[in-house]
Amino acid sequence: MADPQQDFRVAREDLERFMGEALAAAGADPASAAAATRALVTASRMGTDSHGLRLLPHYLQALKGGRIKGAPNMHFHQRLAATGFLDADDGLGHLAGYTAMEHAVKMADEVGLGAVAVGNSSHFGAAGCYALAAAERGYLGMAFCNSDPFVLLHDGAKPFHGTNPIAFAAPVEGESPYLLDMATSSVPWNRVQQYGAIGRELPDQVAADAAGQVSRNPCDVAALLPLGGSDFGFKGAGLGGMVEILSSTLSGMLHGFKLLPMGGPDMSTPRGVGHFFLVMKPDAFVEEGTFARGLADYLADLRAQPAAEGAEVLAPGDREWRCQAKRDAEGIPLDSANQLAYAEIATQYRITPLSQLD
Amino acid sequence: MADPQQDFRVAREDLERFMGEALAAAGADPASAAAATRALVTASRMGTDSHGLRLLPHYLQALKGGRIKGAPNMHFHQRLAATGFLDADDGLGHLAGYTAMEHAVKMADEVGLGAVAVGNSSHFGAAGCYALAAAERGYLGMAFCNSDPFVLLHDGAKPFHGTNPIAFAAPVEGESPYLLDMATSSVPWNRVQQYGAIGRELPDQVAADAAGQVSRNPCDVAALLPLGGSDFGFKGAGLGGMVEILSSTLSGMLHGFKLLPMGGPDMSTPRGVGHFFLVMKPDAFVEEGTFARGLADYLADLRAQPAAEGAEVLAPGDREWRCQAKRDAEGIPLDSANQLAYAEIATQYRITPLSQLD
Numbered sequence: 001m002a003d004p005q006q007d008f009r010v011a012r013e014d015l016e017r018f019m020g021e022a023l024a025a026a027g028a029d030p031a032s033a034a035a036a037t038r039a040l041v042t043a044s045r046m047g048t049d050s051h052g053l054r055l056l057p058h059y060l061q062a063l064k065g066g067r068i069k070g071a072p073n074m075h076f077h078q079r080l081a082a083t084g085f086l087d088a089d090d091g092l093g094h095l096a097g098y099t100a101m102e103h104a105v106k107m108a109d110e111v112g113l114g115a116v117a118v119g120n121s122s123h124f125g126a127a128g129c130y131a132l133a134a135a136e137r138g139y140l141g142m143a144f145c146n147s148d149p150f151v152l153l154h155d156g157a158k159p160f161h162g163t164n165p166i167a168f169a170a171p172v173e174g175e176s177p178y179l180l181d182m183a184t185s186s187v188p189w190n191r192v193q194q195y196g197a198i199g200r201e202l203p204d205q206v207a208a209d210a211a212g213q214v215s216r217n218p219c220d221v222a223a224l225l226p227l228g229g230s231d232f233g234f235k236g237a238g239l240g241g242m243v244e245i246l247s248s249t250l251s252g253m254l255h256g257f258k259l260l261p262m263g264g265p266d267m268s269t270p271r272g273v274g275h276f277f278l279v280m281k282p283d284a285f286v287e288e289g290t291f292a293r294g295l296a297d298y299l300a301d302l303r304a305q306p307a308a309e310g311a312e313v314l315a316p317g318d319r320e321w322r323c324q325a326k327r328d329a330e331g332i333p334l335d336s337a338n339q340l341a342y343a344e345i346a347t348q349y350r351i352t353p354l355s356q357l358d
Numbered sequence: 359m360a361d362p363q364q365d366f367r368v369a370r371e372d373l374e375r376f377m378g379e380a381l382a383a384a385g386a387d388p389a390s391a392a393a394a395t396r397a398l399v400t401a402s403r404m405g406t407d408s409h410g411l412r413l414l415p416h417y418l419q420a421l422k423g424g425r426i427k428g429a430p431n432m433h434f435h436q437r438l439a440a441t442g443f444l445d446a447d448d449g450l451g452h453l454a455g456y457t458a459m460e461h462a463v464k465m466a467d468e469v470g471l472g473a474v475a476v477g478n479s480s481h482f483g484a485a486g487c488y489a490l491a492a493a494e495r496g497y498l499g500m501a502f503c504n505s506d507p508f509v510l511l512h513d514g515a516k517p518f519h520g521t522n523p524i525a526f527a528a529p530v531e532g533e534s535p536y537l538l539d540m541a542t543s544s545v546p547w548n549r550v551q552q553y554g555a556i557g558r559e560l561p562d563q564v565a566a567d568a569a570g571q572v573s574r575n576p577c578d579v580a581a582l583l584p585l586g587g588s589d590f591g592f593k594g595a596g597l598g599g600m601v602e603i604l605s606s607t608l609s610g611m612l613h614g615f616k617l618l619p620m621g622g623p624d625m626s627t628p629r630g631v632g633h634f635f636l637v638m639k640p641d642a643f644v645e646e647g648t649f650a651r652g653l654a655d656y657l658a659d660l661r662a663q664p665a666a667e668g669a670e671v672l673a674p675g676d677r678e679w680r681c682q683a684k685r686d687a688e689g690i691p692l693d694s695a696n697q698l699a700y701a702e703i704a705t706q707y708r709i710t711p712l713s714q715l716d
Contacts, residue, residue, distance in 0.1 A: 082440045083470030083642040112441030113471040113636075117643035140603075153660065155669035160660065168600045170607075178603065180596035186586065203589050205563075212666035227586055227593055228544065231561050235585055238538035238674040241660070242526045245498075245536065249528075249652040252644040257659050278471075284441040285475035286610040294607040301615050302511065302518065302599070308570035311513035316596040 004339040009331030025349035026063040027070030035095035043126040047323030051126035065267025090270040093124030104279035112284035117251035118275040128181030131169035135177035140280040143167040146247040146256040154234040157212030159223040162256040164243035179317030184240040185224040205229025246276040331357040367689030383707035384421040385428030393453035401484040405681030409484035423625025448628035451482030462637035470642035475609035476633040485525035486539030493527035493535035498638040501525040504614040512592040515570030517581040520614040522601035537675030542598040543582040563587025604634040689715040
């Protein structure tokens, strides 16, 4: 391809076409390719660049290496009226996530709540995608996932938890959902790498060196601190632990500390990632319509709050929906590294390259 | 009474006796008095001094003032197999909490999950008490509660959320439960007052002045920052919002911003606090025993992690169980303010004062 461009944007449909073809070429069956494409494009439209199109090369590598099965035989075991286990058969975590959410929504529709523990899965991208899938159907959704260790325990000297995310979404009548999708560390690991690449100092209290001492120098950083930093990291670490218990202990999977690293070098051994999904029916507690009215009131009050000087008060998700509207109109940007990676994929899998928007 | 003592400790049983008598004298029926006593003593044994015996005078005042009904007619409305609403009839939040948890455990036993939204309730003390009640019965428990505004939104200039706690507990075979009980601010409001009283500077990034600017001077502080501070407070604020939606929106109550202040001066109008409780059956997803083995493995790995120099790695709850063992052996301490408050209660309600342990 030509040299990377400063302002390279692509249409959502073209990105979906490209991802679908690439995933299929790497061995993903139609359902798997569609689920991964849906999750990656959802994240990229919302501006969650760390968990969007950037990850396609990784999933292709894992499919080619055999770590992830392109044509899994996922099986759902209903256990009780509100609970079940999805054996993801080492397939793509995105298919596992959307499938589990379908089952959870069905249970919540019948008995008010539904939860699915997922085992034998793999990286599922952004947790928010699955919470959102419930909210888009009119339900409250929560999603949790463990991952390999990057984050210190509070007062710990060695990474133990993953960035173990918590996602929560709620349907808002006539609007995009309320959407919280957060790692239980302050920053993701790739922030350290990005800052290191441009020689920028990290914020205070987000990372530590190999001895567990707080460091702002990306070159010295060996681990992330849990949300809350040195003083209050017991909260972030406790939340990370809750995510770990929900996603790996309830599903019978290895906890994050024992997981093979997502980044390899082993791309052939399944990792056995666990997820946990919870769905609630909003009108399963009080009179129908009360929840919708209450949430609208709450959000109106929230958005009317005065902001600190030079700042703006937003509800969780507002920034994401604003970004999505912009990217739907103007295209989804690819930085130079992603332009190169996607050009390589086009060559390797003989796929029509992405078209740059004007 | 005599002047306050430096080292004033009381036996748990004596504290329970005193609380029960005081609550009854202020109009609480036996079930209400027992529930409030249970919650306050549980918190004080664990060392959660902000939510333990310190609160008795407040509850007595609210009972006497009529804000809280001493003999409520609480009613549970089962809605679906996994969900229900408890109308707390403006009674003590502790009775509401334990009652809701009983119903949630029963549902979880039958269908795997159970959730109860509570409305028309009042302050329930420490959220952890109710999560713990589930774990003591062998279930995973979660508890959430909204409260009146003390905490800024991210980038906000005015308190909007309460310190909206999240509690999560899980049963551990042969051990005390895993217990996370955290406010979604870094510190509680009474920390600001304590530091102000002794002229101590607050930690950075935990509080702000009336313009929403970070301040470490307790005298200037008008609000708390959400967990994560100026840079990452969108996480704490998002979690606070999740707690708000679960506890007030699902239950049809007013959200925290509109609640009457807990501290008065109005002690006669019911506040309409909402809570939310969720219970999960640990073996409702994979084979029986898998959860217990997995959690034991996880905790063993966690506690074996190296600590930063001069520090110690603990699981959530470890510090609390250690404190509980010490206080069960040596007595529960009362600081000078609490000694005075309890002496006044003894006089006012003609109750035998607490006996100081040797």
